[in-house]
Amino acid sequence: MSLINSDSRGVFVIAVTPFADDGTIDEASIDRVTDFYFEQGADGLTILGMMGEAPKLTQTEALAITRRTLGRAGNRPVVVGVSAPGLAAIGDLTRAVMDLGAAGVMVAPPSVLRTNEQITAYYGEVMETVGSGVPVVLQDFPLSTGVQISIDTLGRIVEAHSDIVMLKHEDWPGLAKISALRAAEAKGRRRLSILCGNGGIFLPEEIARGADGAMTGFGYLEMMVEVCRLAGAGEMDRAQDIFDAYLPLVRYEQQPGIGLAVRKHVLKRRGAIASAAQRRPGALLPAAAVVEVERLISRQERRLAALG
Numbered sequence: 437m438s439l440i441n442s443d444s445r446g447v448f449v450i451a452v453t454p455f456a457d458d459g460t461i462d463e464a465s466i467d468r469v470t471d472f473y474f475e476q477g478a479d480g481l482t483i484l485g486m487m488g489e490a491p492k493l494t495q496t497e498a499l500a501i502t503r504r505t506l507g508r509a510g511n512r513p514v515v516v517g518v519s520a521p522g523l524a525a526i527g528d529l530t531r532a533v534m535d536l537g538a539a540g541v542m543v544a545p546p547s548v549l550r551t552n553e554q555i556t557a558y559y560g561e562v563m564e565t566v567g568s569g570v571p572v573v574l575q576d577f578p579l580s581t582g583v584q585i586s587i588d589t590l591g592r593i594v595e596a597h598s599d600i601v602m603l604k605h606e607d608w609p610g611l612a613k614i615s616a617l618r619a620a621e622a623k624g625r626r627r628l629s630i631l632c633g634n635g636g637i638f639l640p641e642e643i644a645r646g647a648d649g650a651m652t653g654f655g656y657l658e659m660m661v662e663v664c665r666l667a668g669a670g671e672m673d674r675a676q677d678i679f680d681a682y683l684p685l686v687r688y689e690q691q692p693g694i695g696l697a698v699r700k701h702v703l704k705r706r707g708a709i710a711s712a713a714q715r716r717p718g719a720l721l722p723a724a725a726v727v728e729v730e731r732l733i734s735r736q737e738r739r740l741a742a743l744g
Contacts, residue, residue, distance in 0.1 A: 445668075449653055450633075452699060453489045454709040465709040481514045482515040499529075503536055515540045517543075517575075527566060530565075543566075543572060545581055546581070572601065574593065595625065603617070618646035632647050635686055637687065639667075644672065653699055656702070684736070694725060
């Protein structure tokens, strides 16, 4: 399997972890949803992310899911989230998943980091722990981690560690950060692949600012694929029209607390997974929310039909 690098681009969908109704891992649905993602145009996958319910998994389960996904993905790239409170766990999981054939690993900063110096030192320790030659995705998601990485601090980290090849950009508001990173590259800093998260809610603007694609999830990932393709080709009006048709559901899925339930409901509805169950703590979508989601999907289908 090829490794990610600073030129990687496209849509690396954040994969859900399928569970049976009793909370056990549904291996058959791992196969189904992996096939589904690639059939809908994904360029790669990212597993064991925050929306993959990674904190609810044992180390043994994490490796089993990685092995199953990599076996199904063939030679297509799969990034594995290895974030953990301690560096020892990050190192152990990184070595294991890279041995299995992962394309790289993703690391988010722990919430205890407060200063620019602490953040810079932490990623130095991470890179020492994972070892040379392992491509790393730095996940910048302050809304979840509480860690604010300034543009200057991010630049120092990128300059110091060439194996950090990708930024999972989820700062919000964060469009200015993309522009600043690309401006620094125009002045001579090495290139960094930038894939964006937050459910794709700012995807057209992010691509216009210089992002290389998306690393996030949505029940209709083909929207992200098409928006990235069109925007990358300069067809911004058409990209925006496609995006706008899906926007109400994108917005609904961004609700804290129920976003994953919405996504799993849609994926089950589309036949990608057998059950919408989350591992506890986590619940199915409430009945009233199901009605709202179904209404949004019906309206979405009408808007897409009108676009032709």
